[in-house]
Amino acid sequence: MYKEFFGLRANPFNVNPDPRYLFLTRHTEEALACLTYGIQSRKGFVLLTGEVGTGKTTLINKLLEWLRLQQVATAFVFNSRMNVPQFLDYMMADFGIPCDSKSKARSCSACTTGCSIVTARAKRPC
16 A cells, blocks of 8 residues: 555565665664674673664664675574573574573583584684
């Protein structure tokens, strides 16, 4: 309906925010620069927080799009209500790292080994 009426080429409203429609303000540029710096400097986990509707998901999708172009392996954890074993299981599944152990120590070991393998395979490891 919107596409025809307004002469648009793509749907303006999707389930996932489209990074093509990211409007870079001074604040979003700074957030993107901080995220990029954290990743390029190998700072470990990078966290982005903000109020509802401020563009966090769109910004993350833009960052993930850039990382894919750089052929960097990524895992996107969007559920913050996980315990440590659930987080490790989710992250390893996203990276394609097999681990059937319910032991936290074995999961951590498998994650470390798996991430090393993923990083070694990446054209441009992060």
